[in-house]
Amino acid sequence: MRSTRNLDARLHSFVGSLPTSPADRWLRRLSTAADHGTLWILIALVLGARPGPLRRGALRGVGSMALTSAVVNAVLKRAFGRVRPDLANLHTERRLRREPGSLSFPSGHAGSAAAFVTGLALESPVAGAVLAPVALGVGYSRVHVGVHYPGDVLAGFAVGGAVAAAGRHRWRTARDDGSRPR
Secondary structure, eight states, rough: OOHHHHHHHHHHHHTTTSSTTTTHHHHHHHHHHTTHHHHHHHHHHHHSSSSHHHHHHHHHHHHHHHHHHHHIIIHHHHHHHHOOOHHHHTGGGGGGGOOSOOOOSSSSHHHHHHHHHHHHHHHHHHHHHHHHHHHHHHHHHHHHHTSSSHHHHHHHHHHHHHHHHHHHHOOOOOOTOOOOOO
């Protein structure tokens, strides 16, 4: 456990020491856009505009995201109690305007991203594949802006993906029911 935390701290320090670039502003914006699942809800509204696999995927993704958020924020963060990284050495250009006051492990942003995209991919693998880089970007952005260790993000991805995949047992996909995907 000690070596894992040491590696996590070293990776966080490495990312924090990267030179400033125009990507800083975009990663900060991406991180902020994902606050409270806003980014994923907006995407779900667009995808849900027409009936079919995209609508089912959007609904599955939002449901998975809501359950993941509850598990991460109400149970896991309290159980692990890991405090957020120290931001003393972080470049000012990377800092969020409002730093989160909650605990760090696991990352709720990463959990929501993985839950939404995995839920969507269960109904529409192509749409899931298209949005997977956005989910990865959200996860990385949390480390880039200094509010999470990489391990927090990986754990969030694991929890979100697992919750969405477990949801398949309760709510079968259209392909499970024998219909053809579009």
